[in-house]
Amino acid sequence: MALVTGVSALTVSAPAAQAAGSCSGSITYSAVQSSGLGELVIYYNSANGGTNSACFYHRGAAYGRSAPTFVQIYRCAMPKNKGAHCTSAGTPDTDSGDFSYYAGPVAVTGVANYCVEAVGYVGWAGERHWIYSRQQGC
Numbered sequence: 001m002a003l004v005t006g007v008s009a010l011t012v013s014a015p016a017a018q019a020a021g022s023c024s025g026s027i028t029y030s031a032v033q034s035s036g037l038g039e040l041v042i043y044y045n046s047a048n049g050g051t052n053s054a055c056f057y058h059r060g061a062a063y064g065r066s067a068p069t070f071v072q073i074y075r076c077a078m079p080k081n082k083g084a085h086c087t088s089a090g091t092p093d094t095d096s097g098d099f100s101y102y103a104g105p106v107a108v109t110g111v112a113n114y115c116v117e118a119v120g121y122v123g124w125a126g127e128r129h130w131i132y133s134r135q136q137g138c
Contacts (some may be wrong), residue, residue, distance in 0.1 A: 021107020056120030
């Protein structure tokens, strides 16, 4: 019975840790890196005045293999300029480390009237394979 109680407590506390963002929702941007080793995905949901989250997934030969992986998302200072790089408004949310499947989720809130930009990479064979979303969700 103690084991069941411990599992229940763990299950209840898990969603709170992920409340800021998750690798789910409406996909507003998705791109596979030209090498085929990674994919950057931006998600949106209307919680907290609009929340965008991002994950960088391993693909191809990198899938299931531990490699340096990075993802970052930030709200743009200017409200609308889709497709251009932007200046960050506030602190970006970043996740990085040696991962086998993906980095993230990272999230920013209060984006209902703003663009966001995300960037990510997977390190493979001594190179970083980057993807830049530029401004999205405008």
